[in-house]
Amino acid sequence: MIKLENIDKVYRTKTVETLALQNVSINVGKGEFVSVMGPSGSGKSTLLNIMGLLDEPTKGVVSVEGNIIKAYRDKEIAKMRNRMIGFVFQSYHLIRDLSVLDNVQIPLLYRNMPSKERKQLAHKALDRVGLSARKEHFPSQLSGGQSQRVAIARAIIGNPEIILADEPTGNLDSTMGNEILDILIDLNKNESTTIIMVTHDERMADKSERIIRFFDGCQVN
Amino acid sequence: MIKHLFKLIWNRKRSTSLLMIEVFLSFLVLFGVLAVFYYNYSFYTEPTGFEYKNIWNVELNWNTESDELVREKLIQLDLSLKNFSEIEYHSFCSRFSRPYSSGMWSTGLTNEREQKISTVFNLADDNFTKVLGQKVVEGRWFNDEDIAAALNPVVINDALRNEYFGENVSAVGKKIIDKNDKGDVVETYMVVGVIDHYKYRGEFEKEYPLLVQRLSLRDTSIDAGWNNNTMLLRVKPGTGVAFEEKLVKYIVDLTKGWKVKVDPVEQLRESQITEKANSILVSSSIAFFLILNVALGLMGVIWYSVNRRKSEIGLRRAIGATGKKISVQIIGEAVVLGTFAIIIGIVFAMQVPILSIMDTTVGIILTAIFSASTLIYLLITICSLYPSILASKIQPIEALHDE
Amino acid sequence: MLENYIKIAWKVLLRRKFFTFVSLFGISFTIFVLLVATSILDHAVDPGRPQINQSRILVADRFMATDSARNSVWMSSPGFMLLNRYAKTLKTPELVSIHSGSNTYFTYMEGNKLNFTYKFTDDTFWQIYKFNFIKGKPFGKKDYNEAQHVAVITEYAARKYFYQTDVIGKFIEVDGTDYRVIGVVENVSKISSLIFSDIWVPATTSKDDIDNEFMGSFRLSVLAYSPDDFNEIRNEWHKHLRASVADLPENMVRLTTLKCVLKSNEEMIAELLIEPQENFDSKTTDQEQVVETAGISNYQLFYLVIAGVMLLFMLLPSINLVNINLSRMIERNSEIGVRKAFGATQKILVGQFITENIILTFIGGVISLIAAGITLSIINNSGIIMHAHLSLNFTVFIFGFITCVVLGFVSGVYPAFRMSKLHPVEALRGGSK
Incomplete structure (x- = not known):
């Protein structure tokens, strides 16, 4: 599904070079549920960004569904992100000015879909995460758990093959965190969506099929 | 910090x-x-150097009439205006000498140091300061003594005195020479007095060096035309439109059909x-x-x-x-x-x-x-x-x- | 997609009321000033009635005579005699009219002082300029030739003098002479200074010796069959002008180089705003050349200056909007990041932000249209420009529309570009550089 080969990522400023990832090779298969763990600054988030095509590796090859990403051209990359990948962030990143229903529709906006169809799919996605009652609410009126569910609905609405979740439970208490994790597991089981989740929490990670550990930009086993 | x-x-x-x-x-x-x-x-x-309250500007317009006839009518008018109790003083001047005039007549004067001084040229009679109240700071304004003067008598302003003769140098009794481009003397003037200010074009104008030549209705060397078609009246306070109408009618009758336009100077200023x-x-x-x-x-x-x-x-x-x-x-x-x-x-x-x-x-x-x-x-x-x-x-x- | 843009633009506007107010204030004010200025300009360029034939009219209002060495220059308006003898005989135009500049006079009525403006004209004047007659009719060829003391007056003059408009056949005193009123017309805006007046009387009734005036206070209006004939008319007029040297009065005999340019309306206005440069290049001895080049360069310069002033005036508000937009970028980092992560391209994002700006500008445009409408009616009623009928007509509206788009675009492009360039990882982290 997603394959990283010999990835290096170097952050450069005028004076300092920071090596965020060093010779990382990972292969995530279709339908897998992978957790990525490691201390702060170990390169987990960088890894996720590269997997999600949000960032370009300094060296190495990324391929998604067998397509090798050669040139990171804005238009093509944006299209791939839109079709294949759904993102869930620690701090939800919902757009404050849009209602829940409108927030969820965002990925479909970039697919030139008629608004009626978009709405239908949004309703379905919200039903899927159990939030059908709050469609007209605004992000500021939601609790943390509800916000994250909206974010998941937004991630799944486009029917992506892969969901990348960056500490999705990091801002939530354990009950809510478990609920969110259950939704992700359910997606993985029933829709065979590939899920890659960055987390700090061993208990959360234990529920996944595979754990990849990171330390100082290197993969450790 | x-x-x-x-x-x-x-x-x-x-x-x-x-x-x-x-x-x-x-x-x-x-x-x-x-x-x-x-x-x-x-x-x-x-300071503008003149008063604007209770002063009327009267513009006279005649069609093609001979100089002698115009002069005769003007003298008649001059004499008869004294009969109106509403008018305290009246004065004739050129069109470009009255307060808030739109036009300007200027010439270049050359002083002893061969400096060319761009100077505004006014023409006004003996009553001018009585009507407008300009302050004479040296010498005197025009009067009957000037009738037989050998040299053309003029009154200048402070600015011209300073530029022509030098700062605070006495000017009365001195000559001002007007030369043309070739250096020939065109006219020699004799300064009889100095006024402090006369910014006749109004408050928002710069004060230019000014030279006022004496105007007399009887002086045939001055063309009748816009040189003497303007009359300034100092009227009694409170004189209004009723008298204006009466005056206009009187002048039209007297001159047999001249066009007369009256503007209170206060209105022009406003x-x-x-x-x-x-x-x-x-x-x-x-x-x-x-x-x-x-x-x-x-x-x-x-x-x-x-x-x-x-x-x-x-x-x-x-x-x-x-x-x-x-x-x-x-x-x-x-x-x-x-x-x-x-x-x-x-x-x-x-x-x-x-x-x-x-x-x-x-x-x-x-x-x-x-x-x-x-x-x-x-x-x-x-x-x-x-x-x-x-x-x-x-x-x-x-x-x-x-x- | 557009629907979504509009939706989010609206939400963004509502959320930050202070900034929306600041932006709208700047936009509306800028467009407002430009609208009022254009409407005055438009009123001058295309005043409508009575100048509905504007595009076919040429006017000459300045006359200059010089001697061959150009040592002495005489300038004024052309005189009646010159125009009557040499312009009236022009063959190329459809109509030729001679009319004087403005004369003013006072008249006293029941202790009030009335001030009127009057002009001397001929019969063709009324055919070239289509006045709206409320009562009566204009004077014709017969009245003109026989020097009948008849007058056409405006509604304003009628009300001032007679306290009513039903005054046909009554007598009005014009500068000391009584004239019989034969027509009452709608007021004319003072902006059309060429024809503005309260009263018009036949030029043949003038008490001045206008039959011997080579230079004087008259203007020439010619109506061409079509604007294409302008050059032909100018050439013919020029030939006539050269022939007129034969009639030069005694005191002008040496002044054999005559100049009296026929100008279109735009050229006249350009001249008002930009002092014409009397260009006496020693090489241009051929008068025809002088005639050809006189007006045109001014005309172009005029539009250049107008465009320059407008651009300058829009500069400050634009930079202000750019600054506000750039500042607001920070709080929208997360939104940009999310949109990018879910597949928005740079182009789409630029489109979104520019749309937002254009929507904002349009709201500002509507506000300014209303404000300008109110201001213009205040100007119309205040008498600052006598008898003006300024209005937000189609031209002005189109101008306002274009201004909106330009302002929205100019103030939106740079911030939108900066926003869309933001790296998604950076944006999602919430930081910026």
């Missing part, structure tokens, strides 16, 4: 450069409006001032709204920058800066930024006297620069005051947790 602020602004030059351009343009707008205002105001404060005030009002209100617009924008931008820099401010607080210090810093940054913009603005503004774009003194430009700078500083301080108070209230913990 100031060095620190400079450093902050320099490191953020990309985001502040647009802000700087904005302040710079505002400075230019303010400077322009203020310079024009001071320019006009500096003239306005200089309409000139209104016109000037309107143009200043329009330009300054446009400038005001432009600046207000900028001020609101500036405030917004500073407010946002405070929000964005919460962690920086929090850190400063954590290290030990007081709320007041933070306030001062925010205002200080804006002021330093403004200073940059003002310096660039001054470089541009100074081009006005250097390239002599406007006929004006350096003093006016400097005053305009100074007050425009003051206004910009005031504006910046006011705009950064509210955001700076917000900034001073930022708690260190809150700010550091924001990330």
Whole structure:
């Protein structure tokens, strides 16, 4: 599904070079549920960004569904992100000015879909995460758990093959965190969506099929 | 502290450069409006040298009539006006000598040092100062003694005396020579008196060197035409339109069909001032709204920058800066930024006297620069005051947790 | 997609009321000033009735005579005799009219002083300029040739003098002579200074010796069959002008180089705003050349200056908007990041932000249209420009529309570009550089 080969990522400023990832090779298969763990600054988030095509590796090859990403051209990359990948962030990143229903529709906006169809799919996605009652609410009126569910609905609405979740439970208490994790597991089981989740929490990670550990930009086993 | 602020602004030059351009343009707008205002105001404060209340301007127009006939009618008019009790004094002058005249007749006079002095030329009779009240500071105004004078008698103003003879040099009894381009003497005048001021074109005009030649209706060397078609009357206070109508009718009858136009000088003055005030009002209100617009924008931008820099401010607080210090810093940054913009603005503004774009003194430009700078500083301080108070209230913990 | 843009633009506007107010204030004010200025300009360029034939009219109002060495220059308006003898005989135009500049006079009525403006004209004047007659009719060829003391007056003059408009056949005193009123017309805006007046009377009734005036206070209006004929008319007029040297009065005999340019309306206005530069290049001895080049360069310069002033005036508000937009970028980092992560391209984002700006500008445009409408009616009623009927007509509206788009675009492009360039990782982290 997603394959990283010999990835290096170097952050450069005028004076300092920071090596965020060093010779990382990972292969995530279709339908897998992978957790990525490691201390702060170990390169987990960088890894996720590269997997999600949000960032370009300094060296190495990324391929998604067998397509090798050669040139990171804005238009093509944006299209791939839109079709294949759904993102869930620690701090939800919902757009404050849009209602829940409108927030969820965002990925479909970039697919030139008629608004009626978009709405239908949004309703379905919200039903899927159990939030059908709050469609007209605004992000500021939601609790943390509800916000994250909206974010998941937004991630799944486009029917992506892969969901990348960056500490999705990091801002939530354990009950809510478990609920969110259950939704992700359910997606993985029933829709065979590939899920890659960055987390700090061993208990959360234990529920996944595979754990990849990171330390100082290197993969450790 | 100031060095620190400079450093902050320099490191953020990309985001502040647009802000700087904005302040710079505002400075230019303010400077322009203020310079024009001071320019006009500096003239306005200089005395005009004449009175305008209870004075009427009478313009006479005759169709093609012979010089002798015109002269005869004018003399008849001159004599008969004394019979009206409403008229205290009356005076004949040329069309370009009356108050608020639109035209100007000027010539170049050459003095002993061979300096060419551009001089305004007026023609007026013996009663001129009695009507308009100009102050004679040396010598006397024209009177009957001048009838048989050998040299053409003239009264000059202070400005011409200073330029022609030198500062505060007595002029009475001295000659003024008018030469043409080839250097031939065209006319020699004898100065009989000096008046302090006569800015006849009104408050907003510069005082030019002035030479007044004596006008006499009986003097046939002066063409009857616009040289003597204007009459100024000093009327008794309270004389109104009823007398105006009576007078016009009387003159029309007497002259058998001349056209007569009467304008109280006070009205001429009012309409000139209104016109000037309107143009200043329009330009300054446009400038005001432009600046207000900028001020609101500036405030917004500073407010946002405070929000964005919460962690920086929090850190400063954590290290030990007081709320007041933070306030001062925010205002200080804006002021330093403004200073940059003002310096660039001054470089541009100074081009006005250097390239002599406007006929004006350096003093006016400097005053305009100074007050425009003051206004910009005031504006910046006011705009950064509210955001700076917000900034001073930022708690260190809150700010550091924001990330 | 557009629907979504509009929706989010609206939400963004509502949320930050202070900034929306600042932006709207700047936009509306800028467009407002430009609208009022254009409407005055438009009123001058295309005043409508009575100048509905404007595009076919050429006017000459300045006359200059110089001697061959150009040592002495005489300048004034052309005189009646010159125009009557040499312009009236022009063959190329459809109609030729001679009319004087404005004369003013006072008259006293029941202790009040009335001030009127009057002009001397001929019969063809009424055919070239289509006045709206409320009562009566204009004077014709017969009245003109027989020097009948008849007058056409405006509604304003009628109300001032007679306190009513039903005044046909009554007598009005014009500068000392009584004239019989034969027509009452709608007021004319003072902006059309060429024809503005309160009263018009036949030029043949003038008490001045206008039949011997080579230079004087008259103007020439010619109506061409079509604007394409302008050059032909100018050439013919020029030939006539050269022939007129034969009639030069005694005191002018040496002044054999005559100049009296026929100008279109735009050229006249350009001349008002930009002092014409009397260009006496020693090489241009051929008068025809002088005639050809006189007006045109001014005309172009005029539009250049107008465009320059407008651009300058828009500069400050634009920079202000750019600054506000850039500042607001920070709080929208997260939104940009999310949109990018879910597949928005840079182009789409630029489109979104520019749309937002254009919507904002349009709201500002509507506000300014209303404000300008109110201001213009205040100007109309205040008498600052006598009898003006300024209005927000189609031209002005189109201008306002274009201004909106330009302002929205100019103030939106740079911030939108900066926003869309933001790296998604950077944006989602919430920081910026």
